Amino acid sequence: MAVQVPSQTMQIAFPMNQTVSEILQILGEPDRVAARALRHYLLDVCLQRLEQARQQIDRYEQKYGSDYGTFNRHVGTDETFLEAMNSAHPLWEVDAIEWAYRVEEEEAWRNRSETVLRAL
Amino acid sequence: MAESLRDRFARIVDLARATLHEIQSSQEIDAERAILSIEGERLLYRIVLKETISAKGRRYAYYILRGERVLLGLDNHPDRQALRLRFGAAFAEHLADLIPHQHSADKTSVSLTPPWTAMQFLNELDVLFADLIDEDERREG
Numbered sequence: 563m564a565v566q567v568p569s570q571t572m573q574i575a576f577p578m579n580q581t582v583s584e585i586l587q588i589l590g591e592p593d594r595v596a597a598r599a600l601r602h603y604l605l606d607v608c609l610q611r612l613e614q615a616r617q618q619i620d621r622y623e624q625k626y627g628s629d630y631g632t633f634n635r636h637v638g639t640d641e642t643f644l645e646a647m648n649s650a651h652p653l654w655e656v657d658a659i660e661w662a663y664r665v666e667e668e669e670a671w672r673n674r675s676e677t678v679l680r681a682l
Numbered sequence: 683m684a685e686s687l688r689d690r691f692a693r694i695v696d697l698a699r700a701t702l703h704e705i706q707s708s709q710e711i712d713a714e715r716a717i718l719s720i721e722g723e724r725l726l727y728r729i730v731l732k733e734t735i736s737a738k739g740r741r742y743a744y745y746i747l748r749g750e751r752v753l754l755g756l757d758n759h760p761d762r763q764a765l766r767l768r769f770g771a772a773f774a775e776h777l778a779d780l781i782p783h784q785h786s787a788d789k790t791s792v793s794l795t796p797p798w799t800a801m802q803f804l805n806e807l808d809v810l811f812a813d814l815i816d817e818d819e820r821r822e823g
Contacts, residue, residue: 637760641762652789653747670714
């Protein structure tokens with residue numbers, strides 16, 4: 563279906579019901595446009611997962627007042643710090659294993675984001 | 683990997699539902715890593731389980747509490763006491779190692795253990811409870 567735009571000087575026809583394939587052709591060579599769209603989608607997913615991991619990490623960093631590496635070093639080497647954690651946060655190990663997990667997860671999604679960005 | 687982990691986590695959650703009440707659980711599984719959290723109650727006790735699996739290994743923490751008080755903890759996070767028990771003076775060289783160990787009531791002492799699994803922990807809860815009651819009775823003389 564086309565909408566006829568009245569004009570005293572010219573008539574322009576705008577197609578209203580284009581297929582995806584037709585839109586792809588307008589944007590360029592369909593295979594290249596689709597591949598580029600896929601990379602943008604992957605980047606979007608990577609950044610969402612990266613943000614989710616970071617939010618979890620932020621929660622633990624605020625609770626324990628440090629980044630995971632510093633926290634892990636202190637509980638592994640500093641007896642006074644360890645006693646303070648056992649007293650103030652007796653379930654800190656339950657947090658620590660998820661904290662470590664989220665740090666690994668963030669690193670993985672950051673690496674994936676960089677891989678996709680290089681391909682764009 | 684993801685499918686077998688999904689099956690394994692499903693078995694753990696099923697056992698938790700059969701063993702605990704007031705249960706809350708969550709899990710995330712993808713091709714490279716997985717995390718499972720379960721909290722519930724049994725008798726007078728609160729049970730907290732968390733387990734993660736990744737390329738760095740299987741991390742776990744299985745705890746028995748009464749209210750906020752730790753009565754028993756099983757985990758493999760490398761804390762200083764566990765590291766010293768395992769490695770002695772060279773403990774600081776092993777901060778990335780996973781060290782299975784047990785915390786006593788109020789985390790007043792630590793002992794090394796073989797690695798525990800969530801299934802084993804849930805299956806042996808009543809034995810662990812009996813040990814806790816025996817320990818309380820010994821304390822009270």
